[in-house]
Amino acid sequence: GAGVSQSPSNKVTEKGKDVELRCDPISGHTALYWYRQSLGQGLEFLIYFQGNSAPDKSGLPSDRFSAERTGGSVSTLTIQRTQQEDSAVYLCASSSRDGSEAFFGQGTRLTVV
Amino acid sequence: QQPVQSPQAVILREGEDAVINCSSSKALYSVHWYRQKHGEAPVFLMILLKGGEQMRHEKISASFNEKKQQSSLYLTASQLSYSGTYFCGTERTSGSRLTFGEGTQLTVNP
Numbered sequence: 001g002a003g004v005s006q007s008p009s010n011k012v013t014e015k016g017k018d019v020e021l022r023c024d025p026i027s028g029h030t031a032l033y034w035y036r037q038s039l040g041q042g043l044e045f046l047i048y049f050q051g052n053s054a055p056d057k058s059g060l061p062s063d064r065f066s067a068e069r070t071g072g073s074v075s076t077l078t079i080q081r082t083q084q085e086d087s088a089v090y091l092c093a094s095s096s097r098d099g100s101e102a103f104f105g106q107g108t109r110l111t112v113v
Numbered sequence: 114q115q116p117v118q119s120p121q122a123v124i125l126r127e128g129e130d131a132v133i134n135c136s137s138s139k140a141l142y143s144v145h146w147y148r149q150k151h152g153e154a155p156v157f158l159m160i161l162l163k164g165g166e167q168m169r170h171e172k173i174s175a176s177f178n179e180k181k182q183q184s185s186l187y188l189t190a191s192q193l194s195y196s197g198t199y200f201c202g203t204e205r206t207s208g209s210r211l212t213f214g215e216g217t218q219l220t221v222n223p
Contacts, residue, residue, distance in 0.1 A: 033211060041215075043155070043200060048210040056210050091154065095211075101145065102202070102211055104154035 002026075004105035006092050012111045013082055021077045021108045025094030032075050033093045033102065034067055043091065049075065082112045114139060116203045118214035125191050125221045133217045135201030136183040144177050144184040145202040145211060148195075155200060158186075191221045 005024040013019050025032050034046040045059035049069045060066070064082075069075040079086055089109050093102040116137045123131050135144060143162045147155040159168040161177035161184055168175050173195075177184045188195055198216040 031208065035213070043202075043213040043216075045210065045212055050208055050210075093211075101157040101160060102147075103157070106154050 004092055004094055004103050006090075006105035006108050008108060009106065010109045010111075012113060015084060015112055016081055018078065018080045019082055019110065021079075021090050021092075021110070023075045023077070023092030023094075023105060025073065025075070025092070026103055027073075029094035029096055029103075030072065031095045031102075032069055033095075034075070034077050035091045035093065036088045037091060037107070038088045046077070046090075079110075082110075084112045086110060087112045114205070115212055116144075116201055116214040118199075118201055118217050120217060121215070122218040123220070125188075125219070127193060127221055127223055128190055129221075131188045131191060131219065133186040133188070133199050133201075133219070134183060135185070135203070135214055136181070137203050139182065139205055141177075141179075141182050141203050142206050142209070143204045144175075145204075146175055146184075146186050147200045147202065147213075148197045149200065149216075150197040158199075188219070191219075193221050193223065195219060196221045 007022045030051045032049040035043040047067045048056040064080045067077045089107040091107045093104045095102040116135050119134045146158040149155040158170050172189045175186045198218050200213045200216045202211040202213045
């Protein structure tokens with residue numbers, strides 16, 4: 001596609017359930033980021049994939065969070081045993097290897113009830 | 114390692130100017146600027162690279178002071194459409210992760 005695609009756009013889940021959020025980056029972009037944004041807050045870095053390098057996972061808030069990127073393209077962010085404080089908009093972005101502009105998807109709004 | 118933005122919020126009347134600052138305690142390779150409107154994804158404005166020149170996007174320009182590790186975004190003759198939250202993002206080396214500041218909320222009133 002022409003832009004970064006994220007699915008689902010909205011997700012409501014019960015506390016304690018696992019969720020998977022998907023990101024399709026722009027074709028050819030080797031860098032992929034996940035950020036979390038709570039209402040009215042900034043962009044909290046979660047994880048960064050760059051080509052075949054080991055991902056930078058330093059922003060993941062707990063071991064309930066994990067992410068993978070298959071074939072250097074699609075990425076999945078998994079949150080296990082969701083908690084109410086996980087409620088936020090999860091944004092994915094991609095950019096080309098030279099560290100140029102990042103293109104953001106429209107995000108997944110996660111609500112844990 | 115998160116850059117620090119100031120001010121946190123600013124309110125302008127249409128046609129007024131504003132400056133938003135972004136500073137880091139670490140040496141930087143680049144500074145990015147993005148604007149996010151309510152309910153939308155952040156949109157890229159410009160990148161300033163180490164050793165690069167001042168950049169411009171319409172009536173918005175930015176500079177990068179490498180000695181101070183500080184970037185400033187200049188909004189001239191503000192328009193209603195400039196309203197939104199402005200984020201600076203920093204890279205410490207080429208191709209490294211992009212870390213964002215807390216954002217500056219800009220409101221332009223008629």
